Amino acid sequence: AQKITQTQPGMFVQEKEAVTLDCTYDTSDQSYGLFWYKQPSSGEMIFLIYQGSYDEQNATEGRYSLNFQKARKSANLVISASQLGDSAMYFCAMREGEDNYGQNFVFGPGTRLSVLP
Amino acid sequence: DAGITQSPRHKVTETGTPVTLRCHQTENHRYMYWYRQDPGHGLRLIHYSYGVKDTDKGEVSDGYSVSRSKTEDFLLTLESATSSQTSVYFCAISGIGTSGSYNEQFFGPGTRLTVL
Numbered sequence: 001a002q003k004i005t006q007t008q009p010g011m012f013v014q015e016k017e018a019v020t021l022d023c024t025y026d027t028s029d030q031s032y033g034l035f036w037y038k039q040p041s042s043g044e045m046i047f048l049i050y051q052g053s054y055d056e057q058n059a060t061e062g063r064y065s066l067n068f069q070k071a072r073k074s075a076n077l078v079i080s081a082s083q084l085g086d087s088a089m090y091f092c093a094m095r096e097g098e099d100n101y102g103q104n105f106v107f108g109p110g111t112r113l114s115v116l117p
Numbered sequence: 118d119a120g121i122t123q124s125p126r127h128k129v130t131e132t133g134t135p136v137t138l139r140c141h142q143t144e145n146h147r148y149m150y151w152y153r154q155d156p157g158h159g160l161r162l163i164h165y166s167y168g169v170k171d172t173d174k175g176e177v178s179d180g181y182s183v184s185r186s187k188t189e190d191f192l193l194t195l196e197s198a199t200s201s202q203t204s205v206y207f208c209a210i211s212g213i214g215t216s217g218s219y220n221e222q223f224f225g226p227g228t229r230l231t232v233l
Contacts, residue, residue: 004159035222045160045207045224091159104175105150105209105222107159 003027004092004108012114013082020067021077021111023092029053033095034075036066039110040088048090051075079113087115120144121225123208129231136195138228140208142188147212149191150175150222151183153204160207166191198232205229 005024013019025034036048051059051066059066067076079086092108120143130136140149148167152160152175162175164183172183180202182194195202208225 037224043205043227045209047221047223050221093160104165105160105162106176107152107161109157109159 003106004094006092006108006111008111009109010112010114012116013079014116015084016081018078018080019082019113021079021090021092021113023075023077023108025073025075025092025094027073027094027096029096031097034066034068035093035095035105036064036075036077037091037093037107038086038088039091040085045091049077082115084115084117087113089113121208121210121223123206123225123228125228126226127229129233130198131233132199133197136198136230136232138193138206138208138230140191140193140225142191142210144210144223145188146210146223147188148210149185150209150211151181151191151193152207152209153177153202154207154227155204163193163206198230200232203230203232 003026007022032053034051038046038048049059049061049064049066051068058068063080065078067078089110089112091110093105095105122141124139150165151163153163154160161177163177163181164172164175166172166185169185184192206228209222211222
């Protein structure tokens with residue numbers, strides 16, 4: 001069974017608008033972490049944002065915020081004021097288990113975001 | 118940026134030959150990971166290490182072995198490469214280290230491997 005689901009293979013957004021990338025996850029662990037990564041066409045993986053399962057507030061990092069809805073098992077990434085440089089693949093990932101334990105990281109298939117001028 | 122290098126960055130080899138990919142870090146992070154990335158699959162974990170000589174299997178470990186004799190180096194070996202192992206391989210690190218990062222994985226630049 002898919003542990004990380006990203007239902008949007010591709011998305012378009014107009015420059016300066018906000019966009020939400022969907023991510024749902026499946027785990028029976030009480031403690032887990034959720035991550036978003038960006039992969040531009042150059043190929044490197046760039047960490048964007050992290051949300052712990054016990055964090056009560058949604059994580060934010062600059063223009064990135066993570067809309068964490070624990071009961072629905074969703075961890076959507078919101079990018080505000082999109083920029084042309086945001087065009088990339090975006091991966092949602094989950095680490096099951098306690099913080100600071102090397103655990104199995106599971107990645108979703110990714111969403112390709114294209115920002116239109 | 119975390120100091121992670123991978124070597125080689127590109128390799129073309131023939132079916133049946135052994136291949137070793139190297140990941141080197143300068144961050145003193147405890148955990149190291151090997152992933153492969155294929156179209157439509159995102160990243161899939163091959164093996165990870167939680168300390169020197171401590172390793173464990175990931176989702177797609179068949180056909181791969183790893184070794185970690187020093188904190189800074191994590192080797193991925195394909196004992197007998199097959200065409201299905203053509204992929205982009207990423208190394209990653211995480212854990213408390215000199216950078217102070219805790220809940221992140223830092224990725225290396227990737228190695229593109231082609232098995233003919």
